[in-house]
Amino acid sequence: MSAPEITRASVGLRSERGPLLLAVMLSIGLVAIDATILATAVPAVVDDLGGFTSFPWLFxxxxxxxxxxxxxxxxxxxLYGRKPVMLLGIGLFVLGSLLCGIAWSMPALIVxxxxxxxxxxxxxxMGMTIVGDIYSLAERAKVQGYIAGVWATASVVGPTLGxxxxxYLSWRWIFLVNLPLGVAAAWVMWRRFDEDVEPRKHAVDLVGAVLLAAGGALLLIGLLEGxxxxxxxxxxxxxxxxxxxxLLAAFVAVEARxxxxxxxxxxxxxxxxNAANSGAFVVGVLMLGLTTYVPLYAQAVLGHGALVAGLALAAMTIGWPIAAATGGxxxxxxxxxxxVLMGALFVIAGAALLLLVDADSALWQLALPCFVMGIGFGYVASPGVIVAQSSVGWEHxxxxxxxxxxxxxxxSAVGVAVFGAIVNSRVAGGAPVGTQLDLEQLSAGxxxxxxxxxxxxxxxxxxxxxxxxxxMPRHAGRDALEDS
Incomplete structure (x- = not known):
């Protein structure tokens, strides 16, 4: 079987960087909004479809x-090029959004x-890979500001719309709003992104993919439902x-052969x-754990509505792009x-402030720690992906x-599962194992x-x-900085 192989030159010469960056920003915006828009509407979804202990599976x-x-x-x-993969991703995301908008039960919504x-x-x-292809390391310090602007906008628009x-309307519009944005992103990517390709033979690791999917699914089921x-x-x-x-051990064995x-x-x-990826893993654990439970705390414990609760989450997702824009x-x-170490200190400081929040706290006391942690996430995650890109050749x-x-x-997946297990085990502590609790059965206490x-x-x-x-090595990225 043959597949196309694209090169840095083909992308740089055949694509105008401005329109291509716009397409990337639209595409990332598609996912960025969805990262926060559902969190503020969890109580409404649970009230309509039921299944409080199952809602972490939505994430x-x-x-x-x-x-x-x-x-x-x-x-x-x-091997095949960035464009077809990006278009496939947008198509699947839009299809999933449409189906979520018409979901009739919690299991259907989860699927x-x-x-x-x-x-x-x-x-x-794919969006970040395209940026890495067409911009040098020094240029990416500026481009990160544009991409951070997408996240900043999404961080406000997402929770607010949710x-x-x-x-005032229906939680179903949380998903249906993705449709016009998805169509716009796909159209710009289709019209503006050109790639030259050359065929070469390769084999797809289907066995490894299946083992990874099955092992990861079982791990999450065990953590979430335990x-x-x-x-x-x-x-x-x-x-x-x-x-x-x-299964995960078998996956490692297959990958070695x-x-x-x-x-x-x-x-x-x-x-x-290893340094960049471990930092990304920890950021994922913390980010989605807070995204899942901060709005719930603001609504169910502090007594605010979904719109106001979204402001606490927006504080975290505003801090991240501010740091990403200045991180370069x-x-x-x-x-x-x-x-990265500076970002870690911000995260620790924000987490410490979060420990001071209780049932009598004002909303700003919940939002401030989230904002500080968001700044830390930006100083860890954004430089991490850039140094990872700069440490390998274009073909990797x-x-x-x-x-x-x-x-x-x-x-993120492990964080939601572990934190969900912690919450579920506590709220279901007085009920027999297997009991499904709805939100209205749970008091703020x-x-x-x-x-x-x-x-x-x-x-x-x-x-x-x-x-x-x-x-992280002390001189990580130095060669790439000198070349740029």
Whole structure:
């Protein structure tokens, strides 16, 4: 079988960078809005469809599909080109959004979120890979400001729209609003992005992809439902987690033998990539844990509506793009290692402030820690993906970018699952295992300590970012900086 191979020259000569950057920004905006728009409407969704203890799956199934598909898309993009992968991702995301908008039950909505996740798995890493292809390292410091502007806009528009739709229209519009944006992004990408391709033979690692998907799914099921549907030490709980470990071990064995691994093992032998990817993983754990439970705390414990609760989440997602926009100035002057360590300190400070929040706190006391943590996320995640891209040749940039996004997505999926397990085990503590609770059955007195336990765990996890920063080589990215 043959596949096209694109080169840096073909992208640089055949594509005008301005329109292409616009297409990338539209595409990333498609996913960025969806990252925050649902969180503020969870109570409305649960009131309509039921199943409070199942709602974390709206996030975790999306993130699992995204995480598993990202490295596959990265590999295919290095062989077939960026454009077809990006268009496929947009198409799947729009289809999933349409189906979510007409979902008739919580299980159906969860399945349709999986389709959305498969689309998102292509859009974000392909957008960042395209930027890495057509801009030098120094130029990317400026381009990050434009992309950060997309996230800043989405961080405000997403929670605001989610709250407006939940309070005044219907939560279904949260998904239907994606349709016109998706069509616009696909049209610009189709018209403005040209690639020259040359055929070459290659093999797709389907076995590895299946093992990764199955192992990851079992791991999340075991983490999310443990202590809720079955006891942690029960045969079902141990069997599922044991099966996950076995499948993931088989995945590693397959990757060591195949010629075109979906997740090349040499990535784990490079210190700079390990540092960038471990930081991305921890950011993913913290980001989606807060995205899931901060709006719930603001509504169910502090007593605010969905629209107002969205402001607390917007604070976090505003802090991130501000840091991403200014991060280039720091890593160009003080290096990637010190920039990441600075971001880790911001995250730790924000997590410490979050521990002071209680049922009597004002909304700003919840929003401020989120804003500080968002700044930290920006100083860790954005330089991390850039140094990962700069540490490999062009022919591996899709894989390097995809692996970094994969690490963040898996961190997000694991974070939602673990934090969901913590909350579910506490709110279901007085009920028999297997009992399904709805939101109206839970008082603020029950939810407050359950969600506060998530804040405590977040503070502990935040400390791991310091280790990721220390793992980064002192002179990481120096060669790329000198060449640019």
């Amino acid at each position: 975790s199934i999306y993130l699992l599909a995204q995480a598993v598909s990202v490295p596959i898309y990265g590999k295919v993009a290095d 349709f979120r999986l389709i959305q996740g498969l689309g998102a798995g292509a859009v974000q890493p 709250g407006l739709f939940a309070d 202590g809720v549907r079955w006891e942690w030490g029960s045969p079902a709980g141990l069997g599922i987690l044991g099966g996950a470990v076995a 195949v010629s075109e691994p979906v997740l090349p093992l040499w990535i784990f032998r490079r210190r700079v990539l 100035r720091f890593y160009l002057r003080i290096g990637f290692r010190r920039t 940039r899709g894989v390097a970018t995809g692996t970094n996004m994969f690490a963040r997505s898996m961190g 029950v939810l407050a300590p359950a969600v506060h336990a998530v804040f405590v765990c977040s503070a502990a996890v935040a400390l791991a970012l310091v280790l990721s920063g220390l793992l």
